[in-house]
Amino acid sequence: MTPERIGIVVALILGLAGGYQLARARRRGKRSERPQEVHQILLPFTGTEISRRAVDAALRLARAEDATLMPAYLAAVPKQLPLDCAIPIEAARAMPMLEAIEQRAAGQGVPVDARVERGRSYRHALSRLLDHESFDRVVVSAGSTGAAGLSGEDLVWLLDKAPAEVLILRPGPEDRRILAA
Protein backbone atom coordinates (compact mmCIF):
# COMPACT_ATOMS: atom_id res chain seq x y z
CA MET A 1 0.00 0.00 0.00
CA THR A 2 1.33 3.41 -0.99
CA PRO A 3 1.91 6.09 1.69
CA GLU A 4 -0.92 8.18 0.11
CA ARG A 5 -3.39 5.33 0.49
CA ILE A 6 -2.26 4.70 4.08
CA GLY A 7 -2.81 8.41 4.75
CA ILE A 8 -6.32 8.24 3.28
CA VAL A 9 -7.23 5.19 5.40
CA VAL A 10 -5.86 6.82 8.58
CA ALA A 11 -7.74 10.06 7.80
CA LEU A 12 -10.93 8.06 7.21
CA ILE A 13 -10.59 6.21 10.53
CA LEU A 14 -9.85 9.44 12.40
CA GLY A 15 -12.83 11.11 10.73
CA LEU A 16 -15.19 8.28 11.71
CA ALA A 17 -13.90 8.22 15.29
CA GLY A 18 -14.25 12.00 15.55
CA GLY A 19 -17.80 11.88 14.20
CA TYR A 20 -18.73 9.16 16.68
CA GLN A 21 -17.30 11.14 19.61
CA LEU A 22 -19.11 14.28 18.42
CA ALA A 23 -22.42 12.43 18.25
CA ARG A 24 -21.90 11.02 21.76
CA ALA A 25 -21.04 14.46 23.14
CA ARG A 26 -24.20 15.97 21.60
CA ARG A 27 -26.32 13.17 23.02
CA ARG A 28 -24.78 13.73 26.46
CA GLY A 29 -25.37 17.47 26.10
CA LYS A 30 -29.04 16.89 25.32
CA ARG A 31 -29.36 14.67 28.38
CA SER A 32 -27.82 17.28 30.67
CA GLU A 33 -30.21 19.91 29.32
CA ARG A 34 -33.13 18.00 30.82
CA PRO A 35 -34.50 19.60 33.95
CA GLN A 36 -33.08 17.99 37.08
CA GLU A 37 -36.11 18.76 39.24
CA VAL A 38 -38.58 15.94 39.54
CA HIS A 39 -42.21 17.12 39.60
CA GLN A 40 -44.10 14.90 41.91
CA ILE A 41 -47.51 14.88 43.50
CA LEU A 42 -47.81 13.04 46.75
CA LEU A 43 -51.00 11.16 47.53
CA PRO A 44 -50.71 9.76 51.05
CA PHE A 45 -53.33 7.31 52.27
CA THR A 46 -53.90 4.80 55.04
CA GLY A 47 -56.19 1.98 56.00
CA THR A 48 -58.05 -0.12 53.50
CA GLU A 49 -59.67 2.40 51.20
CA ILE A 50 -59.03 5.58 49.30
CA SER A 51 -61.47 7.98 47.78
CA ARG A 52 -61.65 7.80 44.01
CA ARG A 53 -62.18 11.56 43.96
CA ALA A 54 -58.81 12.08 45.68
CA VAL A 55 -57.07 9.80 43.20
CA ASP A 56 -58.74 11.54 40.26
CA ALA A 57 -57.85 15.00 41.60
CA ALA A 58 -54.22 13.96 42.02
CA LEU A 59 -54.18 12.47 38.53
CA ARG A 60 -55.71 15.61 36.99
CA LEU A 61 -53.03 17.72 38.62
CA ALA A 62 -50.29 15.32 37.58
CA ARG A 63 -51.48 15.42 33.98
CA ALA A 64 -51.76 19.17 33.93
CA GLU A 65 -48.30 19.65 35.38
CA ASP A 66 -46.63 16.78 33.59
CA ALA A 67 -45.78 15.37 36.99
CA THR A 68 -45.33 11.93 38.48
CA LEU A 69 -47.91 10.70 40.95
CA MET A 70 -46.47 9.32 44.17
CA PRO A 71 -49.16 7.35 45.99
CA ALA A 72 -47.79 6.58 49.45
CA TYR A 73 -49.32 4.04 51.78
CA LEU A 74 -48.68 4.99 55.40
CA ALA A 75 -48.31 2.06 57.77
CA ALA A 76 -48.29 2.30 61.55
CA VAL A 77 -45.93 -0.28 63.07
CA PRO A 78 -46.77 -1.35 66.65
CA LYS A 79 -44.23 -0.25 69.24
CA GLN A 80 -43.20 -3.77 70.17
CA LEU A 81 -41.91 -4.36 66.62
CA PRO A 82 -38.83 -2.79 65.07
CA LEU A 83 -39.67 0.06 62.76
CA ASP A 84 -37.93 -1.58 59.85
CA CYS A 85 -39.63 -4.97 60.21
CA ALA A 86 -41.56 -6.64 57.41
CA ILE A 87 -45.29 -5.87 57.61
CA PRO A 88 -47.01 -8.55 55.53
CA ILE A 89 -50.51 -7.80 56.80
CA GLU A 90 -50.22 -4.06 56.01
CA ALA A 91 -48.52 -4.91 52.72
CA ALA A 92 -51.44 -7.13 51.78
CA ARG A 93 -53.69 -4.08 52.15
CA ALA A 94 -51.35 -1.65 50.46
CA MET A 95 -50.35 -3.61 47.37
CA PRO A 96 -53.81 -4.01 45.79
CA MET A 97 -54.56 -0.33 46.39
CA LEU A 98 -51.28 0.77 44.84
CA GLU A 99 -52.00 -1.57 41.95
CA ALA A 100 -55.44 -0.02 41.48
CA ILE A 101 -54.07 3.52 41.58
CA GLU A 102 -51.35 2.60 39.10
CA GLN A 103 -53.92 1.06 36.79
CA ARG A 104 -56.01 4.22 36.85
CA ALA A 105 -52.94 6.38 36.31
CA ALA A 106 -51.80 4.25 33.38
CA GLY A 107 -55.17 4.83 31.73
CA GLN A 108 -54.53 8.57 31.85
CA GLY A 109 -50.87 8.34 30.88
CA VAL A 110 -49.61 9.53 34.26
CA PRO A 111 -46.36 7.98 35.51
CA VAL A 112 -46.45 6.54 39.01
CA ASP A 113 -43.69 6.08 41.55
CA ALA A 114 -45.27 4.48 44.62
CA ARG A 115 -44.04 4.25 48.19
CA VAL A 116 -44.92 2.40 51.38
CA GLU A 117 -43.70 4.27 54.45
CA ARG A 118 -43.59 2.93 57.99
CA GLY A 119 -43.85 4.90 61.21
CA ARG A 120 -45.04 4.58 64.77
CA SER A 121 -48.15 6.49 63.74
CA TYR A 122 -49.53 7.70 60.41
CA ARG A 123 -48.17 11.15 61.13
CA HIS A 124 -44.75 9.71 61.94
CA ALA A 125 -44.80 7.75 58.68
CA LEU A 126 -45.76 10.91 56.80
CA SER A 127 -43.02 12.84 58.55
CA ARG A 128 -40.44 10.24 57.51
CA LEU A 129 -41.71 10.46 53.96
CA LEU A 130 -41.40 14.25 53.96
CA ASP A 131 -37.83 13.88 55.19
CA HIS A 132 -36.50 11.94 52.26
CA GLU A 133 -38.81 12.57 49.31
CA SER A 134 -39.37 15.79 47.43
CA PHE A 135 -42.64 16.80 45.78
CA ASP A 136 -44.51 19.89 44.62
CA ARG A 137 -48.01 19.10 45.78
CA VAL A 138 -49.70 16.94 48.38
CA VAL A 139 -53.26 15.77 47.84
CA VAL A 140 -55.14 14.42 50.84
CA SER A 141 -58.74 13.54 51.12
CA ALA A 142 -60.45 14.78 54.26
CA GLY A 143 -62.94 12.00 53.64
CA SER A 144 -60.33 9.42 54.50
CA THR A 145 -59.56 10.96 57.86
CA GLY A 146 -60.81 9.60 61.14
CA ALA A 147 -59.74 6.80 63.41
CA ALA A 148 -58.29 4.77 60.57
CA GLY A 149 -56.47 7.59 58.83
CA LEU A 150 -55.05 11.06 59.29
CA SER A 151 -56.82 13.12 61.94
CA GLY A 152 -57.71 16.79 61.67
CA GLU A 153 -54.64 17.54 63.79
CA ASP A 154 -52.50 15.56 61.39
CA LEU A 155 -53.80 17.68 58.51
CA VAL A 156 -52.97 20.89 60.39
CA TRP A 157 -49.54 19.47 61.07
CA LEU A 158 -49.17 18.60 57.38
CA LEU A 159 -50.11 22.14 56.34
CA ASP A 160 -47.44 23.42 58.67
CA LYS A 161 -44.65 20.99 57.80
CA ALA A 162 -45.05 20.00 54.15
CA PRO A 163 -42.58 21.90 51.93
CA ALA A 164 -45.18 21.93 49.15
CA GLU A 165 -48.71 23.04 48.38
CA VAL A 166 -51.26 20.93 50.21
CA LEU A 167 -54.61 20.24 48.66
CA ILE A 168 -57.17 18.94 51.15
CA LEU A 169 -60.29 17.65 49.48
CA ARG A 170 -63.56 18.35 51.17
CA PRO A 171 -65.54 15.15 51.76
CA GLY A 172 -68.12 14.71 49.04
CA PRO A 173 -71.16 12.45 48.61
CA GLU A 174 -69.60 11.02 45.48
CA ASP A 175 -66.62 9.71 47.44
CA ARG A 176 -66.43 6.01 46.78
CA ARG A 177 -63.97 3.31 47.54
CA ILE A 178 -61.77 2.46 44.64
CA LEU A 179 -60.56 -0.57 46.45
CA ALA A 180 -61.17 -2.23 49.77
CA ALA A 181 -58.30 -4.43 50.93
Added chain:
Amino acid sequence: MDRGHYKIFLGMAAGVGKTYRMLQEGRAEAEADRDVAIGYLEPHRREETSAQARGLEVVPRRQVTHREVEVEEMDLAGVLARKPQLALIDELAHSNPPGLEHAKRYEDIAEVLAAGIDVYSTVNVQHLESLNDRVAELTGVRVRETVPDSVLGSADEVVLIDLTPEALVARLRAGKVYPGESIEAALSNFFRIENLAALREVSLRQVAEEVESKRLTLHVSEQVGTREEGVAAAVPQAVGERLLALVRPQPSSQRLVRRAWRSAQRLGTDLDLLWVKPPGKPVEGEEERQVTALRQLASVLGATLLIEEHDDLVAAAAQVVRERGSTYLMVGESLPRRGLARLREPLPQRLIKATPAGVDVRIVAHRGSKGEGE
Protein backbone atom coordinates in the same frame (compact mmCIF):
# COMPACT_ATOMS: atom_id res chain seq x y z
CA MET B 1 -14.47 -37.54 67.76
CA ASP B 2 -17.69 -37.62 65.75
CA ARG B 3 -20.30 -35.02 66.59
CA GLY B 4 -23.42 -36.42 68.22
CA HIS B 5 -26.70 -36.76 66.36
CA TYR B 6 -28.96 -33.75 66.92
CA LYS B 7 -32.74 -34.05 66.82
CA ILE B 8 -35.03 -31.09 67.47
CA PHE B 9 -38.73 -31.33 68.27
CA LEU B 10 -40.33 -28.15 66.93
CA GLY B 11 -43.78 -26.92 67.89
CA MET B 12 -46.08 -24.02 67.14
CA ALA B 13 -46.69 -23.21 70.82
CA ALA B 14 -46.39 -24.45 74.36
CA GLY B 15 -48.50 -27.48 75.09
CA VAL B 16 -48.40 -29.23 71.70
CA GLY B 17 -46.40 -32.09 73.20
CA LYS B 18 -42.76 -31.48 72.22
CA THR B 19 -41.29 -32.46 75.58
CA TYR B 20 -43.66 -35.40 75.87
CA ARG B 21 -42.59 -36.70 72.47
CA MET B 22 -38.91 -36.12 73.24
CA LEU B 23 -39.26 -38.17 76.42
CA GLN B 24 -41.27 -40.82 74.62
CA GLU B 25 -38.53 -41.25 72.02
CA GLY B 26 -35.89 -41.13 74.76
CA ARG B 27 -37.66 -43.96 76.58
CA ALA B 28 -37.82 -45.98 73.36
CA GLU B 29 -34.06 -45.53 72.94
CA ALA B 30 -33.49 -46.56 76.57
CA GLU B 31 -35.64 -49.66 76.05
CA ALA B 32 -33.43 -50.46 73.06
CA ASP B 33 -30.50 -50.57 75.53
CA ARG B 34 -29.05 -47.18 74.78
CA ASP B 35 -27.63 -45.13 77.63
CA VAL B 36 -30.09 -42.25 77.94
CA ALA B 37 -30.06 -39.45 80.53
CA ILE B 38 -32.14 -36.33 81.00
CA GLY B 39 -29.81 -33.32 80.89
CA TYR B 40 -32.59 -30.86 81.61
CA LEU B 41 -36.33 -31.21 81.77
CA GLU B 42 -38.98 -28.54 82.23
CA PRO B 43 -42.19 -30.50 82.93
CA HIS B 44 -44.22 -27.31 83.62
CA ARG B 45 -46.16 -29.26 86.24
CA ARG B 46 -47.74 -31.35 83.48
CA GLU B 47 -48.63 -34.73 84.84
CA GLU B 48 -48.45 -36.59 81.51
CA THR B 49 -44.98 -35.19 80.83
CA SER B 50 -43.69 -36.05 84.28
CA ALA B 51 -45.03 -39.58 83.85
CA GLN B 52 -43.01 -40.00 80.64
CA ALA B 53 -39.84 -38.98 82.49
CA ARG B 54 -40.24 -41.55 85.23
CA GLY B 55 -37.58 -44.22 85.11
CA LEU B 56 -35.14 -42.16 83.05
CA GLU B 57 -31.95 -41.11 84.77
CA VAL B 58 -31.73 -37.38 85.43
CA VAL B 59 -28.43 -35.51 85.66
CA PRO B 60 -28.92 -33.34 88.77
CA ARG B 61 -29.43 -29.63 88.10
CA ARG B 62 -27.11 -27.09 89.60
CA GLN B 63 -28.17 -24.22 91.81
CA VAL B 64 -27.26 -20.78 90.54
CA THR B 65 -27.92 -17.49 92.28
CA HIS B 66 -29.23 -14.84 89.92
CA ARG B 67 -30.34 -11.44 91.24
CA GLU B 68 -30.38 -12.87 94.73
CA VAL B 69 -32.72 -15.66 93.66
CA GLU B 70 -31.74 -19.31 93.59
CA VAL B 71 -32.49 -20.85 90.21
CA GLU B 72 -31.90 -24.31 88.86
CA GLU B 73 -30.05 -24.71 85.61
CA MET B 74 -28.69 -27.54 83.52
CA ASP B 75 -25.34 -28.76 84.79
CA LEU B 76 -23.32 -28.79 81.58
CA ALA B 77 -20.20 -30.14 83.28
CA GLY B 78 -22.34 -32.83 84.91
CA VAL B 79 -23.82 -33.92 81.58
CA LEU B 80 -20.40 -34.02 79.95
CA ALA B 81 -18.97 -36.01 82.87
CA ARG B 82 -21.91 -38.44 82.85
CA LYS B 83 -21.44 -38.84 79.07
CA PRO B 84 -24.61 -40.75 78.16
CA GLN B 85 -25.10 -41.93 74.61
CA LEU B 86 -28.19 -39.74 74.38
CA ALA B 87 -28.98 -36.62 76.41
CA LEU B 88 -32.48 -35.16 76.53
CA ILE B 89 -32.22 -31.39 76.94
CA ASP B 90 -35.46 -29.42 76.97
CA GLU B 91 -35.96 -25.82 75.72
CA LEU B 92 -32.92 -25.03 73.65
CA ALA B 93 -33.86 -21.32 73.39
CA HIS B 94 -33.47 -20.81 77.15
CA SER B 95 -31.13 -18.01 78.28
CA ASN B 96 -28.71 -18.98 81.02
CA PRO B 97 -28.09 -16.58 83.89
CA PRO B 98 -24.75 -14.75 83.78
CA GLY B 99 -21.73 -16.65 85.05
CA LEU B 100 -22.45 -19.98 83.38
CA GLU B 101 -20.36 -21.40 80.56
CA HIS B 102 -22.62 -20.02 77.82
CA ALA B 103 -25.29 -17.37 77.51
CA LYS B 104 -27.73 -19.71 75.76
CA ARG B 105 -28.69 -23.30 76.21
CA TYR B 106 -28.30 -24.08 72.51
CA GLU B 107 -24.62 -23.23 73.01
CA ASP B 108 -24.47 -25.73 75.88
CA ILE B 109 -26.02 -28.27 73.52
CA ALA B 110 -23.38 -27.56 70.89
CA GLU B 111 -20.72 -28.49 73.45
CA VAL B 112 -22.56 -31.68 74.38
CA LEU B 113 -22.82 -32.63 70.69
CA ALA B 114 -19.13 -31.86 70.18
CA ALA B 115 -18.39 -34.37 72.95
CA GLY B 116 -19.97 -37.04 70.75
CA ILE B 117 -23.21 -37.26 72.74
CA ASP B 118 -26.50 -37.46 70.83
CA VAL B 119 -29.00 -34.78 71.84
CA TYR B 120 -32.77 -34.51 71.63
CA SER B 121 -34.10 -31.04 72.31
CA THR B 122 -37.21 -28.86 71.91
CA VAL B 123 -38.10 -25.38 70.70
CA ASN B 124 -41.15 -23.35 69.72
CA VAL B 125 -41.26 -21.70 66.33
CA GLN B 126 -41.53 -18.13 67.64
CA HIS B 127 -38.05 -18.44 69.14
CA LEU B 128 -36.46 -18.61 65.68
CA GLU B 129 -34.79 -15.28 64.98
CA SER B 130 -36.03 -14.83 61.42
CA LEU B 131 -39.62 -15.59 62.41
CA ASN B 132 -39.69 -13.54 65.58
CA ASP B 133 -40.95 -10.37 63.91
CA ARG B 134 -43.48 -12.21 61.79
CA VAL B 135 -44.85 -14.17 64.71
CA ALA B 136 -44.99 -11.01 66.82
CA GLU B 137 -46.95 -9.27 64.08
CA LEU B 138 -49.30 -12.23 63.71
CA THR B 139 -49.92 -12.78 67.40
CA GLY B 140 -49.03 -9.47 69.04
CA VAL B 141 -46.75 -11.37 71.42
CA ARG B 142 -42.98 -11.08 71.21
CA VAL B 143 -40.64 -13.56 72.87
CA ARG B 144 -37.31 -12.33 74.20
CA GLU B 145 -35.42 -15.60 73.95
CA THR B 146 -34.47 -16.09 70.32
CA VAL B 147 -32.13 -18.51 68.62
CA PRO B 148 -30.43 -18.15 65.24
CA ASP B 149 -32.10 -20.11 62.47
CA SER B 150 -28.77 -21.85 61.92
CA VAL B 151 -29.46 -23.82 65.12
CA LEU B 152 -32.40 -25.49 63.40
CA GLY B 153 -30.29 -25.85 60.27
CA SER B 154 -27.57 -27.64 62.24
CA ALA B 155 -29.97 -30.35 63.43
CA ASP B 156 -29.74 -33.73 61.78
CA GLU B 157 -33.47 -34.18 62.20
CA VAL B 158 -36.29 -31.73 62.85
CA VAL B 159 -39.56 -33.28 63.98
CA LEU B 160 -42.63 -31.08 63.81
CA ILE B 161 -45.05 -31.78 66.63
CA ASP B 162 -48.27 -30.82 64.95
CA LEU B 163 -51.61 -30.34 66.61
CA THR B 164 -54.69 -28.59 65.30
CA PRO B 165 -55.44 -25.28 67.03
CA GLU B 166 -58.76 -26.69 68.21
CA ALA B 167 -57.05 -29.71 69.80
CA LEU B 168 -54.51 -27.46 71.54
CA VAL B 169 -57.24 -25.21 72.90
CA ALA B 170 -59.06 -28.33 74.14
CA ARG B 171 -55.87 -29.44 75.90
CA LEU B 172 -55.55 -26.00 77.41
CA ARG B 173 -59.14 -26.00 78.64
CA ALA B 174 -58.62 -29.43 80.16
CA GLY B 175 -55.77 -27.99 82.25
CA LYS B 176 -53.12 -30.06 80.46
CA VAL B 177 -50.98 -27.07 79.50
CA TYR B 178 -51.26 -24.47 82.27
CA PRO B 179 -52.69 -24.61 85.77
CA GLY B 180 -56.35 -23.61 86.20
CA GLU B 181 -55.82 -19.98 87.19
CA SER B 182 -53.89 -19.17 83.99
CA ILE B 183 -56.21 -20.87 81.49
CA GLU B 184 -58.65 -18.05 80.82
CA ALA B 185 -55.87 -15.46 80.40
CA ALA B 186 -54.04 -17.76 77.98
CA LEU B 187 -57.21 -18.40 75.96
CA SER B 188 -57.95 -14.72 75.53
CA ASN B 189 -54.37 -13.76 74.67
CA PHE B 190 -51.86 -15.96 72.95
CA PHE B 191 -53.94 -19.11 72.59
CA ARG B 192 -56.60 -17.67 70.31
CA ILE B 193 -57.54 -19.98 67.44
CA GLU B 194 -56.44 -17.45 64.78
CA ASN B 195 -53.05 -17.02 66.47
CA LEU B 196 -52.55 -20.75 66.70
CA ALA B 197 -53.62 -21.28 63.09
CA ALA B 198 -51.08 -18.69 61.93
CA LEU B 199 -48.36 -20.20 64.10
CA ARG B 200 -49.15 -23.65 62.84
CA GLU B 201 -48.79 -22.47 59.26
CA VAL B 202 -45.47 -20.79 60.06
CA SER B 203 -44.19 -23.99 61.71
CA LEU B 204 -45.23 -26.18 58.81
CA ARG B 205 -43.53 -23.86 56.36
CA GLN B 206 -40.41 -23.67 58.45
CA VAL B 207 -40.04 -27.43 58.47
CA ALA B 208 -40.78 -27.61 54.74
CA GLU B 209 -38.02 -25.05 54.16
CA GLU B 210 -35.61 -27.00 56.32
CA VAL B 211 -36.32 -30.13 54.31
CA GLU B 212 -35.89 -28.13 51.14
CA SER B 213 -32.64 -26.54 52.24
CA LYS B 214 -31.21 -29.92 53.24
CA ARG B 215 -32.29 -31.36 49.88
CA LEU B 216 -30.53 -28.55 48.05
CA THR B 217 -27.38 -29.06 50.13
CA LEU B 218 -27.51 -32.74 49.31
CA HIS B 219 -27.97 -31.86 45.68
CA VAL B 220 -24.80 -29.75 45.64
CA SER B 221 -22.72 -32.34 47.48
CA GLU B 222 -23.87 -35.00 45.04
CA GLN B 223 -22.73 -32.83 42.17
CA VAL B 224 -19.34 -32.40 43.77
CA GLY B 225 -18.88 -35.96 44.95
CA THR B 226 -19.89 -38.05 41.98
CA ARG B 227 -18.82 -38.36 38.42
CA GLU B 228 -22.34 -39.06 37.33
CA GLU B 229 -23.64 -35.54 37.06
CA GLY B 230 -26.83 -36.93 35.63
CA VAL B 231 -27.78 -38.36 39.02
CA ALA B 232 -27.85 -34.91 40.59
CA ALA B 233 -29.69 -33.47 37.64
CA ALA B 234 -32.32 -36.15 38.00
CA VAL B 235 -33.14 -35.16 41.59
CA PRO B 236 -36.65 -33.74 41.54
CA GLN B 237 -36.98 -30.01 41.73
CA ALA B 238 -37.60 -28.15 44.93
CA VAL B 239 -40.50 -29.21 47.11
CA GLY B 240 -41.10 -25.54 47.90
CA GLU B 241 -40.85 -22.77 45.34
CA ARG B 242 -38.53 -19.80 45.58
CA LEU B 243 -39.02 -16.68 43.53
CA LEU B 244 -36.42 -14.37 42.08
CA ALA B 245 -37.47 -11.13 40.37
CA LEU B 246 -35.01 -9.21 38.20
CA VAL B 247 -35.48 -5.55 38.97
CA ARG B 248 -33.97 -2.24 38.05
CA PRO B 249 -33.98 0.97 40.05
CA GLN B 250 -36.96 2.36 38.15
CA PRO B 251 -40.55 3.02 39.23
CA SER B 252 -41.79 0.41 36.75
CA SER B 253 -39.98 -2.29 38.71
CA GLN B 254 -42.37 -1.75 41.60
CA ARG B 255 -45.17 -3.38 39.68
CA LEU B 256 -42.95 -6.36 39.00
CA VAL B 257 -42.11 -6.52 42.70
CA ARG B 258 -45.78 -6.36 43.66
CA ARG B 259 -46.64 -9.12 41.21
CA ALA B 260 -43.75 -11.25 42.40
CA TRP B 261 -44.71 -10.70 46.03
CA ARG B 262 -48.28 -11.70 45.33
CA SER B 263 -47.09 -14.89 43.66
CA ALA B 264 -44.74 -15.54 46.56
CA GLN B 265 -47.63 -15.08 48.98
CA ARG B 266 -49.78 -17.52 47.05
CA LEU B 267 -47.00 -20.09 46.95
CA GLY B 268 -46.11 -19.38 50.55
CA THR B 269 -42.49 -18.87 49.66
CA ASP B 270 -39.64 -16.38 49.91
CA LEU B 271 -38.97 -13.65 47.42
CA ASP B 272 -35.59 -12.41 46.29
CA LEU B 273 -35.11 -9.29 44.18
CA LEU B 274 -32.00 -8.97 42.07
CA TRP B 275 -30.55 -5.88 40.47
CA VAL B 276 -27.54 -6.56 38.26
CA LYS B 277 -25.60 -3.34 38.44
CA PRO B 278 -23.12 -2.45 35.73
CA PRO B 279 -19.63 -2.66 37.26
CA GLY B 280 -17.91 0.54 38.28
CA LYS B 281 -20.93 2.74 37.69
CA PRO B 282 -21.64 4.91 40.73
CA VAL B 283 -25.19 4.91 42.07
CA GLU B 284 -26.26 8.52 42.40
CA GLY B 285 -29.08 10.98 41.80
CA GLU B 286 -32.40 9.55 40.69
CA GLU B 287 -30.96 6.05 40.49
CA GLU B 288 -29.88 6.23 44.12
CA ARG B 289 -33.36 7.40 45.10
CA GLN B 290 -34.91 4.49 43.25
CA VAL B 291 -32.53 1.99 44.85
CA THR B 292 -33.55 3.35 48.25
CA ALA B 293 -37.22 2.99 47.28
CA LEU B 294 -36.65 -0.59 46.15
CA ARG B 295 -34.80 -1.41 49.34
CA GLN B 296 -37.63 0.10 51.36
CA LEU B 297 -40.26 -1.86 49.45
CA ALA B 298 -38.28 -5.09 49.84
CA SER B 299 -38.02 -4.49 53.57
CA VAL B 300 -41.75 -3.82 53.92
CA LEU B 301 -42.56 -7.00 52.02
CA GLY B 302 -39.98 -9.13 53.79
CA ALA B 303 -38.18 -9.75 50.50
CA THR B 304 -34.40 -9.77 50.04
CA LEU B 305 -32.87 -7.24 47.69
CA LEU B 306 -29.64 -8.51 46.15
CA ILE B 307 -27.35 -6.19 44.22
CA GLU B 308 -24.74 -7.91 42.07
CA GLU B 309 -22.12 -6.05 40.06
CA HIS B 310 -21.79 -7.83 36.75
CA ASP B 311 -21.57 -6.86 33.11
CA ASP B 312 -23.64 -9.85 32.02
CA LEU B 313 -27.21 -9.80 33.32
CA VAL B 314 -27.98 -13.37 32.25
CA ALA B 315 -24.82 -14.88 33.76
CA ALA B 316 -25.35 -13.00 37.03
CA ALA B 317 -29.02 -14.02 37.22
CA ALA B 318 -28.19 -17.68 36.50
CA GLN B 319 -25.56 -17.66 39.23
CA VAL B 320 -28.00 -16.22 41.78
CA VAL B 321 -30.70 -18.72 40.72
CA ARG B 322 -28.27 -21.56 41.50
CA GLU B 323 -27.09 -20.04 44.77
CA ARG B 324 -30.56 -19.25 46.11
CA GLY B 325 -32.29 -22.33 44.73
CA SER B 326 -34.83 -20.20 42.86
CA THR B 327 -37.52 -22.06 40.97
CA TYR B 328 -39.30 -19.08 39.41
CA LEU B 329 -37.66 -16.17 37.67
CA MET B 330 -39.76 -13.10 37.01
CA VAL B 331 -38.66 -10.39 34.60
CA GLY B 332 -40.17 -7.20 33.28
CA GLU B 333 -41.13 -6.80 29.67
CA SER B 334 -38.19 -5.79 27.46
CA LEU B 335 -37.98 -2.74 25.25
CA PRO B 336 -38.82 -3.15 21.59
CA ARG B 337 -35.37 -3.96 20.25
CA ARG B 338 -33.72 -1.74 17.71
CA GLY B 339 -30.70 -1.99 15.46
CA LEU B 340 -28.20 -4.76 16.10
CA ALA B 341 -30.02 -5.72 19.32
CA ARG B 342 -32.65 -7.36 17.09
CA LEU B 343 -30.12 -10.03 16.17
CA ARG B 344 -29.65 -11.01 19.78
CA GLU B 345 -31.79 -13.68 21.38
CA PRO B 346 -34.52 -12.21 23.65
CA LEU B 347 -33.76 -12.06 27.39
CA PRO B 348 -36.27 -14.71 28.55
CA GLN B 349 -34.85 -17.28 26.12
CA ARG B 350 -31.31 -16.51 27.24
CA LEU B 351 -32.36 -16.85 30.86
CA ILE B 352 -34.07 -20.19 30.20
CA LYS B 353 -30.89 -21.50 28.57
CA ALA B 354 -28.59 -20.23 31.31
CA THR B 355 -30.59 -21.37 34.34
CA PRO B 356 -30.93 -24.96 35.59
CA ALA B 357 -33.62 -27.13 34.04
CA GLY B 358 -36.99 -26.68 35.67
CA VAL B 359 -36.63 -22.99 36.47
CA ASP B 360 -39.63 -21.19 35.01
CA VAL B 361 -39.28 -17.70 33.56
CA ARG B 362 -42.31 -15.42 33.74
CA ILE B 363 -42.61 -12.06 32.01
CA VAL B 364 -44.57 -9.29 33.69
CA ALA B 365 -45.91 -6.77 31.20
CA HIS B 366 -45.43 -3.06 31.71
CA ARG B 367 -48.63 -1.27 32.40
CA GLY B 368 -47.61 2.23 31.42
CA SER B 369 -45.26 3.64 28.81
CA LYS B 370 -42.89 1.32 27.00
CA GLY B 371 -39.96 3.42 28.02
CA GLU B 372 -38.02 0.91 30.02
CA GLY B 373 -36.68 -2.50 29.35
CA GLU B 374 -33.78 -4.85 29.77
